[in-house]
Amino acid sequence: MSIQDERELRGRLGGLLDSVEAAPAPVASAMRRGKVIRMRRWVSAAAGVAVLAAGAVVLPGLIQGHHAVAPAASRHYTVTVQSLGPTAKSGLVGTGTINNKRWRVVLDTIQGDGCSPMPYVLTCGSTFYGGPVGPREVSLNAAAANDTQYQLGIVGPDVTRVVIRLSNGTELSVRPVSAYGHRWVAVAAPIHAMVGAVSFVGGSEYQHSVPYVTSTYAEFVTWLRPGEPGLPRASGLLGSGEIASAKWRTSVDAGPWGYCVTFANGGTCSPVAPQAPRIGKPLVFDTCTLLSTSAGKQVNAFSGVVVIPAGVKNLVLKFADGSRLRLVAVTVGGARTIGYGLLKRPRVVRTLEYGFAGQLVGSPPGGWGC
Amino acid sequence: MDAAADAEFSDFMHGRWSQLVRLGYGLTGDRQLAEDLAQTAFAKAYASWGRVRRADNPDAYLRRIVVNANSARFRKVRVDEVLTAAVPELVAAADDGECRGERDALMTALMQLPSGQRATVVLRYWLDLSEAETAAILGCSAGNVKSQASRALAKLRTCAALVEGGAA
Numbered sequence: 001m002s003i004q005d006e007r008e009l010r011g012r013l014g015g016l017l018d019s020v021e022a023a024p025a026p027v028a029s030a031m032r033r034g035k036v037i038r039m040r041r042w043v044s045a046a047a048g049v050a051v052l053a054a055g056a057v058v059l060p061g062l063i064q065g066h067h068a069v070a071p072a073a074s075r076h077y078t079v080t081v082q083s084l085g086p087t088a089k090s091g092l093v094g095t096g097t098i099n100n101k102r103w104r105v106v107l108d109t110i111q112g113d114g115c116s117p118m119p120y121v122l123t124c125g126s127t128f129y130g131g132p133v134g135p136r137e138v139s140l141n142a143a144a145a146n147d148t149q150y151q152l153g154i155v156g157p158d159v160t161r162v163v164i165r166l167s168n169g170t171e172l173s174v175r176p177v178s179a180y181g182h183r184w185v186a187v188a189a190p191i192h193a194m195v196g197a198v199s200f201v202g203g204s205e206y207q208h209s210v211p212y213v214t215s216t217y218a219e220f221v222t223w224l225r226p227g228e229p230g231l232p233r234a235s236g237l238l239g240s241g242e243i244a245s246a247k248w249r250t251s252v253d254a255g256p257w258g259y260c261v262t263f264a265n266g267g268t269c270s271p272v273a274p275q276a277p278r279i280g281k282p283l284v285f286d287t288c289t290l291l292s293t294s295a296g297k298q299v300n301a302f303s304g305v306v307v308i309p310a311g312v313k314n315l316v317l318k319f320a321d322g323s324r325l326r327l328v329a330v331t332v333g334g335a336r337t338i339g340y341g342l343l344k345r346p347r348v349v350r351t352l353e354y355g356f357a358g359q360l361v362g363s364p365p366g367g368w369g370c
Numbered sequence: 371m372d373a374a375a376d377a378e379f380s381d382f383m384h385g386r387w388s389q390l391v392r393l394g395y396g397l398t399g400d401r402q403l404a405e406d407l408a409q410t411a412f413a414k415a416y417a418s419w420g421r422v423r424r425a426d427n428p429d430a431y432l433r434r435i436v437v438n439a440n441s442a443r444f445r446k447v448r449v450d451e452v453l454t455a456a457v458p459e460l461v462a463a464a465d466d467g468e469c470r471g472e473r474d475a476l477m478t479a480l481m482q483l484p485s486g487q488r489a490t491v492v493l494r495y496w497l498d499l500s501e502a503e504t505a506a507i508l509g510c511s512a513g514n515v516k517s518q519a520s521r522a523l524a525k526l527r528t529c530a531a532l533v534e535g536g537a538a
Binding site for chain 1: 376381396412416523
């Protein structure tokens with residue numbers, strides 16, 4: 001036996017590694033270790049904050065006042081941001097106060113692409129946002145610790161500032177700060193306080209974003225041009241069924257933030273921006289997960305949501321064994337949407353697209369699964 | 371993290387655990403070590419769960435941790451472990467003798483590759499990742515992945531263990 005080509009090597013490696021039976025996943029143990037890692041990060045960052053706080057006492061004149069906007073009297077918090085120069089010093093890309101306590105967002109090289117959120121201090125790796133953005137785009141990522149939420153992101157070269165709107169009427173205006181080859185914006189506010197964002201190119205508003213608010217923070221995912229309405233708000237059950245005796249259900253929460261999809265008992269959902277409809281792989285959201293039967297048996301599932309184009313009423317999946325599955329579309333926020341749950345490797349050989357008159361309008365090959 | 375996030379992490383881990391252990395096994399040839407590497411990766415993912423769950427490709431993140439943790443293991447081995455001349459016993463699923471022989475031979479051949487080439491082989495040819503995806507995980511260029519894969523394949527083609535294993 002010898003390896004002659006890549007395909008043969010793939011086959012032999014599959015035979016070797018796919019046969020390895022892993023012990024049950026030690027979820028509780030991994031969580032415990034993860035908590036220890038977070039605690040170590042917290043202790044190390046807290047030590048740094050203590051040093052900085054001591055410095056602030058000695059040199060109070062170095063920390064200037066800024067750009068504060070008075071909060072509405074009906075809301076019991078005050079948030080400010082401090083203007084920084086065009087280039088970050090010591091990795092500081094955002095600072096200000098929440099109820100007179102200083103918050104800071106700092107980049108460093110030690111964190112790699114990781115991030116350690118703590119109350120009032122967010123420390124992220126300098127490669128935290130490696131992804132490119134368009135010249136006029138904004139890409140924000142959220143983090144939270146206790147009662148503090150953060151937005152940290154990069155902006156394109158044409159973006160002059162980003163304004164974060166708070167529920168008490170405050171508008172936090174931040175100008176990009178250059179560091180590690182990107183232009184960064186960073187803000188902090190109390191949990192649930194962020195209700196909108198606006199980006200500016202030159203002196204004009206370029207895009208705005210309505211966040212999806214999770215239990216901890218706001219997620220700005222979809223950016224709309226002025227006058228662009230975004231998806232209408234709608235939510236509901238997209239589909240439900242059984243896979244090998246394991247029950248599943250998919251629900252969606254659509255709105256100007258995009259789509260937020262929850263599958264089975266899959267926990268919290270992350271919003272995703274609306275996408276151009278494409279059948280087959282076009283998923284607004286898809287994932288491989290495990291479902292449990294009532295008897296406790298676990299089933300590998302592939303699930304997701306597909307938005308189907310106008311002119312297509314429903315889909316029928318044709319499987320390799322000849323069986324078929326009809327997927328029924330539901331209209332959500334004006335989009336015809338299908339939520340589905342399938343076995344992990346469903347072996348779909350053909351997707352049959354049917355129009356409103358019941359005619360076959362297309363039959364692209366499979367491509368479902370993960 | 372709240373209970374919902376914990377439940378989400380639990381689902382995430384259940385869905386990827388086996389594959390990550392197999393990746394670790396491909397890198398180490400030792401199932402115990404493979405499970406340690408996988409658990410390390412998930413612990414780190416849990417520590418940064420808010421960010422990992424929103425990442426475009428959380429699987430790549432986990433794989434990178436496994437590969438890096440395996441490299442770190444080599445650095446530690448010089449200090450905390452005693453190297454022996456004997457090849458560690460390989461764990462393989464019960465099977466007929468011919469299949470097990472082939473698997474053992476392939477694993478022996480894999481373990482004779484330098485760790486970078488071995489990681490390249492497992493990522494490229496078992497996980498079927500592209501050169502760019504492999505490069506991102508290994509932290510090198512796509513060209514480097516190509517040359518590593520080519521060298522590894524050349525070695526495997528001429529590897530005595532594979533030839534002898536096949537004859538067994």
